Amino acid sequence: MSVLEFCRWVQYSAPLVAMRASPWVFPVIATIHLMGLALIGGAVLIVDLRLLGWGLRGQPVAALAHDAERWLWRGLLVMVSTGILLFMCFATKYYWLTFFWVKMAALILVVAFTVSVRRRVAMARDADASPARCKLVALVSISLWTIVALGGRYIGFP
Amino acid sequence: MELFRFFEWLGNTPWSIALHESRYVFLFVLMLHVLTVSVFVGTAVMIDLRLLGRTMTHVPASQVIARLVPWSEAGFLVMVVTGSLLFYASPLARYENVFFRLKMAALVMALLNAWVFRRTAYRRVADWDLDAVPPRRARVAGALSLALLAFIITTGRMMAYSAYWFG
Numbered sequence: 001m002s003v004l005e006f007c008r009w010v011q012y013s014a015p016l017v018a019m020r021a022s023p024w025v026f027p028v029i030a031t032i033h034l035m036g037l038a039l040i041g042g043a044v045l046i047v048d049l050r051l052l053g054w055g056l057r058g059q060p061v062a063a064l065a066h067d068a069e070r071w072l073w074r075g076l077l078v079m080v081s082t083g084i085l086l087f088m089c090f091a092t093k094y095y096w097l098t099f100f101w102v103k104m105a106a107l108i109l110v111v112a113f114t115v116s117v118r119r120r121v122a123m124a125r126d127a128d129a130s131p132a133r134c135k136l137v138a139l140v141s142i143s144l145w146t147i148v149a150l151g152g153r154y155i156g157f158p
Numbered sequence: 159m160e161l162f163r164f165f166e167w168l169g170n171t172p173w174s175i176a177l178h179e180s181r182y183v184f185l186f187v188l189m190l191h192v193l194t195v196s197v198f199v200g201t202a203v204m205i206d207l208r209l210l211g212r213t214m215t216h217v218p219a220s221q222v223i224a225r226l227v228p229w230s231e232a233g234f235l236v237m238v239v240t241g242s243l244l245f246y247a248s249p250l251a252r253y254e255n256v257f258f259r260l261k262m263a264a265l266v267m268a269l270l271n272a273w274v275f276r277r278t279a280y281r282r283v284a285d286w287d288l289d290a291v292p293p294r295r296a297r298v299a300g301a302l303s304l305a306l307l308a309f310i311i312t313t314g315r316m317m318a319y320s321a322y323w324f325g
Contacts, residue, residue: 023319023322023323027315027316027318027319030315031311031312031315031316034192034195034311034315035308035311037195037196038195038196038199038200038203038307038311039200039203040196040200041195041196041197041199041200041201042196042199042200042201042202042203042204043200043204044200045196045197045200045201045204045229046201046204046214046226049229054229055225055226055229056214056217056221056222056225056226057225058221058225059214059217059221063214063216063217064214064217067213067214067215067216068204068213068214070213071204071207071213146193149193149196150189150193153189153192153193154189
């Protein structure tokens, strides 16, 4: 089964047909998706702003990163689960949109980056000893998340 | 009917029509409006979570507020500017949209909630600044803020469906 065939199968399966038939299910899921965005935004910014030397400057980065991480994963869980539902609703449409694949690639990249490089840099005891590295990590993080968000907005347009 | 006439007139001004009929500008403004939610609401959510004692409990509450509010305010400014432009693109349609009205009401309540908090519980912040879990008043303000922000996001999103649901 090709990817396209899978998309078609999912999109026209009974639950998804029912989802599209309902006037409110898709809007509610889209709304929760947006709330997840707010949560991820806050959790990511707390740490990235600090890495850039802004926001909660007086606090050790590691502690902030440790606190924010649980909210980052919760936000991500909300966005991914609602995202999967949104995707399944119009799977074949998204299949053909380049920006959807760009978004997915950026998402995978930023999550991988966050759990590896960013975590290591932010949690380092002497993080503040290398401000240039911190700033670079923050910029990569923000840039990648922005691509994910922009991609999301672009595919959301009719 | 004063307001109706005014919005009708506003919607017929050249810039309003240009914005409404634009190919990319309107969509760009809309995109900026929606994505800035991550900054405005995002930082506000982290402040509210601190007020609820659910995050950064080792950081003094006053620090969390003092250092994050400027970012939330900057985000809010962008939301207001982009929001005004979105409104201006179709004043009458927004004005008559029930979700828009609910959204604006909730926004006013959210600002009021913040203002009341500042003048009451926050006045005595020195008392509870270092507490992991702030006193009830602060927690209520935080919870109310989260609820109102969630409602604002919801009604904002639902605005698009007003015509579909209410014909």
